[in-house]
Amino acid sequence: MKVFLLNEPGGTDNLKMTELPMPVVKAGEVLVQVKAISINPVDVKARAYAGVLSWVFGAERPVVLGWDISGTVTATGEGVKRLKAGDEVFGMVNFIGHGRVYAEYVVAPESHLALKPGNISHPEAAGASMAALTAWQVLRAGNVKPGDRVLIHGASGGVGHFAVQIAKHLGATVIGTASQANADFVRKLGADECYDYATQQFEKLAGDIDFVLDAVQGSTLTHSIEVVRKGGAIITIPSPAIPEADQQKAVAKGVKLSHILVHSNGDDMASIAHLLGSGRLKTHIAEQFSFENMPSAHARLERGNVRGKIVVTLS
Numbered sequence: 001m002k003v004f005l006l007n008e009p010g011g012t013d014n015l016k017m018t019e020l021p022m023p024v025v026k027a028g029e030v031l032v033q034v035k036a037i038s039i040n041p042v043d044v045k046a047r048a049y050a051g052v053l054s055w056v057f058g059a060e061r062p063v064v065l066g067w068d069i070s071g072t073v074t075a076t077g078e079g080v081k082r083l084k085a086g087d088e089v090f091g092m093v094n095f096i097g098h099g100r101v102y103a104e105y106v107v108a109p110e111s112h113l114a115l116k117p118g119n120i121s122h123p124e125a126a127g128a129s130m131a132a133l134t135a136w137q138v139l140r141a142g143n144v145k146p147g148d149r150v151l152i153h154g155a156s157g158g159v160g161h162f163a164v165q166i167a168k169h170l171g172a173t174v175i176g177t178a179s180q181a182n183a184d185f186v187r188k189l190g191a192d193e194c195y196d197y198a199t200q201q202f203e204k205l206a207g208d209i210d211f212v213l214d215a216v217q218g219s220t221l222t223h224s225i226e227v228v229r230k231g232g233a234i235i236t237i238p239s240p241a242i243p244e245a246d247q248q249k250a251v252a253k254g255v256k257l258s259h260i261l262v263h264s265n266g267d268d269m270a271s272i273a274h275l276l277g278s279g280r281l282k283t284h285i286a287e288q289f290s291f292e293n294m295p296s297a298h299a300r301l302e303r304g305n306v307r308g309k310i311v312v313t314l315s
């Protein structure tokens with residue numbers, strides 16, 4: 001089968017297409033013929049930076065990158081009960097760990113996958129894996145409930161565009177930040193307001209916030225502490241390295257500030273599948289690339305200003 005291998009971190013040219021034997025399905029796993037893969041910032045960071053690559057893969061080289069798939073089950077391992085050959089499935093495989101999904105076939109724990117709703121495409125399903133799962137797990141961890149005022153930074157990106165829709169579904173008033181070009185897109189997703197991060201200072205415009213999903217960090221995180229009410233919370237996702245000054249500022253204001261890392265979870269994927277199937281959650285695909293053009297898909301995400309998701313398709 002065709003795969004993309006990465007021998008060492010570096011530019012997009014370091015992703016090399018090659019042939020590998022088919023993976024062997026073990027107990028509790030299913031073999032999936034991949035129809036679509038979505039690309040996330042962690043894919044790009046692991047490809048580009050030695051520190052991130054080693055954080056995920058240790059000393060193993062070469063590696064097959066990627067975590068998000070949608071495809072068709074072709075074989076099942078011992079003990080697999082819920083899924084069968086022919087089922088269309090999607091999900092985030094083995095994160096944080098070795099997903100190995102830049103391939104025509106992938107073995108995945110049954111427990112990481114959900115059935116793909118029939119009314120959405122494989123690219124839409126793959127796109128709604130890590131990004132949607134992160135939005136879901138963060139908003140659940142933040143205990144977002146009807147009437148809450150929720151601020152979402154990076155609202156037009158992969159995680160953000162799902163978070164806006166899920167927070168609205170949970171009954172919150174949603175305020176987003178994005179670039180001017182994407183402000184209308186964020187409002188159409190359901191946000192009650194969207195501020196342009198380049199020309200507007202959200203900390204002067206938004207207040208009394210119950211919960212912040214911060215997909216940006218830096219000064220955006222620092223200023224977020226100012227707009228959250230006492231007893232409110234911020235979950236920041238880019239990095240666990242929260243500056244000590246921000247920690248102290250949050251403690252002084254009575255704001256809970258934390259980082260969480262998304263984890264593979266088939267039950268959460270099933271909740272996302274339910275929202276996708278009922279039309280309450282939609283994946284916005286900014287651009288699709290063929291599998292052969294995987295390096296271009298990485299380059300596109302790296303350039304930024306992506307509205308929603310970058311997806312790679314296999315024929």
Ligand SMILES: NC(=O)c1ccc[n+]([C@@H]2O[C@H](COP(=O)([O-])OP(=O)(O)OC[C@H]3O[C@@H](n4cnc5c(N)ncnc54)[C@H](OP(=O)(O)O)[C@@H]3O)[C@@H](O)[C@H]2O)c1
Pocket residue numbers: 040041042130131134153154155156157158159160177178179182197215216220236237238239260261262263304305306308
């Ligand atoms: N902890 C976890 O488990 C976890 C899971 C998933 C992702 N992440 C991390 O979370 C971050 C976002 O992921 P993603 O998939 O959503 O990335 P993405 O698709 O690249 O989206 C990032 C968004 O941030 C926006 N942005 C940039 N600067 C901004 C600012 N100053 N204020 C507000 N918005 C700004 C960008 O808008 P423009 O393009 O218009 O500038 C873009 O829409 C990445 O660092 C990723 O590694 C962490």
